[in-house]
Amino acid sequence: MKMNRRRFLLATTIIGGGLLIGYASTRPSRHSLANRDYAADGQSFLTTWLRIDPDNTVTVIVPHSEMGQGVHTSLPMMAADEMDADWSKVRVEQAPATDLFANGVLIKGFAASMGVSLPRFLDGLIYKGAEIMNIQITGGSSSVRFTGENGMRVAGAAAREMLIKTAAARWDVPESELTARMSHVHHDATGRAFTFGELATDAARFEPSAQPVLKDPSAFTLMGRSIPRIDIPAKVDGSAEFGIDAQPPGMLYAAVKTSPVFGNNLVAVNSASVMQRRGIVRVVELEDAVAVVADNYWRAKEALAALDIRFEETENNQVSTQSIYAQYDAALQGKLDEDVEEGDTRAALAGAATVIDATYRVPYLAHAAMEPMNCTVHFHNGKCDVWTGTQDNLGIRGRVASIADMNENDVTLHAFYLGGGFGRRLPNATNTIDQATRIAQQFDVPVKTIWSREEDIQQDYYRPAVTSKFRAGFDTNNRLIAWENHYIGQNEPAEAAHTPYSIPNKSIAFAESPTHVPFGAWRSVAHSQHTFFMESFVDELAHRSGQNPYQFRLDMLADKPRHAAVLRAAAERAGWERNLPEGHAQGIALQESFGSIVAQVAEVSITPAGQVRVHRVTCAIDCGRAINPDTVASQAESGVIFGLTAALYGEITIEQGRVAQTNFTDYEMVRLADSPEIDVVTIESGASLGGLGEPATPPIAAAVANAVYILTGQRVRELPLKNYRFAAVPTENV
């Protein structure tokens, strides 16, 4: 079940690639297929991602889902800028969930991020691989840095070249005399101009270049500007449609109860007892669940609640959070798999003047996206329509087809805005989709399956609970010379437990310790746990060796100038340890993830009730270059709040094999009243673009916990903070 997404993609592409060369070389070009199959009268695709209408509208076809991260604006900005399109004439469309719009650029991006450069002659294969693997994923903070940088910009620049070539031929002038501006090609010497719309049909006869000349950043007209998001107006007037809002005619509604103990099957249900209720159409028994189908969701839900449902009992019923932690502890005593081995850590620890050890852990977490999980499915005449919001439309189309044993091309996926993704709507987290498909298979009308919030909290693919044990050694000069870290579970991304600090001896290893609790990607994946562990332990080492936690970190970043600059920017902007109000303290933390480097300073106090109050968070981020600076800020704010909810409140516990929490009443969220001020500092280092959806989430828990230590003298080695009653007594001055 655990798969390393990037390695899987890469391996499959490279291994599969050898068989596909013949196919790729004989295939018609992709944009000509788009023109054949997807263009209405007068419309022209210049690449699969850019369509021009006769009225001079440019439509950017985006192969990513909009879930609040702004890609339906950022990606069109990148294409339109390179194309020199007039932004007021640019529209965005979600790419159809069909093979032609599979996103091969993502594979190249992930390969490059792993240091593998795939040559251009493999492009055809890569796209074929993307089709075979149904790649239209929105995840890994990858949209702008991979699809945008290597796809949208290239598409825009290639289209501009095709348009200029077309105009040059019509006017019989050299291309060098022509420029593209505001959706026109101009011949300034004669004052003549064509609109893109007038040129598009002829331009589409050229083959788009795979290596067009891209703009120097100094020539950008859209990239780098805070352009208002295209999706926002519909999200303030109630017209934005999410999957849960789909209303195909004749639709029925299904409410579902799955075995609360994961993996256990249905034994019996007294279905007949609810059939007389108003609006109830049928009770559907699935292998591990019961669904009530009715003409209104509330009627279905009420009838479901009235049923007496019995699930089997298995050894899974014995599992608890305590038993899982005991299992983890035992696993860490056993054989470990190597992650990083540098120097001779064993010898360094043996010879160290001081050795410090600590054990950290964090609980399971649910995603709790605001839009409850849902999926509407309609089987009719050998075809199938699916209405749902997903982080991989092509992948979900494939999933439904495989469950129904149908050809993928007979399944149409209708895409929507996502009411939150955070990893919950990825193609390896499909339990809702699977159920909705199986329920709908029993009907010839559309059936909308909606999960209650209770099902959402209790049937998630959770962020795994993790235990992490550290030992560190100092030499007689108070220098950190050894870092040992043993943790549970193989990480995705693999580098999540790699501390950026220069330490001569490092030994990092893990033990697999599977449980029956389903797990999946939760915003920033393994980074959120490990950054809390590592950045808390580093802080602990600073205090234990009598050093300032900021300076201690900075001293170990001599060979990482970008990291040092980000850390410095956060500390300086936050006024590190200067002029703090009485009873307030600051904590700092740093991490690189998804190609971006983030440092955060949290200003914290302890309430009279002994709870943690976060007043202010300064978040410095180096994502290379900001494409839409306001989106950078909003994603940083969002990442901080998401991570802060986890730090303060997030805790899914397992009791008798099932999740104990049920709803927002006992799985609490940060709300307006406890939301800190957030100050985002963007550093334009000019490095390769980094991701934005996830990197601001990992550091916040450690930044807050490190401030709590200064206020209380208590080192927080286990989250969430709500489980503590702190006494706000400074016990140590640094």
Add this chain to the structure above:
Amino acid sequence: MARFRVNGVEHELDIEPEMPLLWALRDEMGLTGTKFGCGVAACGACTVQVNGNPVRSCVTPVSAVEGTEITTIEGLTANAGALLNPVQQAWIEHQVPQCGYCQSGMIMAVSALLTSNPSPSDADIDGAITNVCRCGTYPRVRRAIRSLTSATTA
């Protein structure tokens, strides 16, 4: 039979009196701007205005709104005419929504607050706006509210 006005239009629905207003709006009337979030009045995604007061429609049976005037996000938009309601305008100005799912409820709660209390203190705002936003748009929510109030901070 349940009778109430929604966005200025009289409705008479042949539904159970205990059906929550949320599902009457969404499944019986097709007004999907009002969102289902938790079903237990804990998140505010389903907030509508009943006679101008913010109400969590997921736990409000239609029998309790008999004869009232209900405003949903669709009505707030329509009532504002060509321009959006000032709260909606501020939401665009400050680029508040991210995924957007909670924002109908958030906007209905804020517009009800500012109608009854045009100069809320921070404590008033914290007490009234308890909606959950999983994307964490809170800093912008506060900024957008503050742009509409006479008081600066409190």
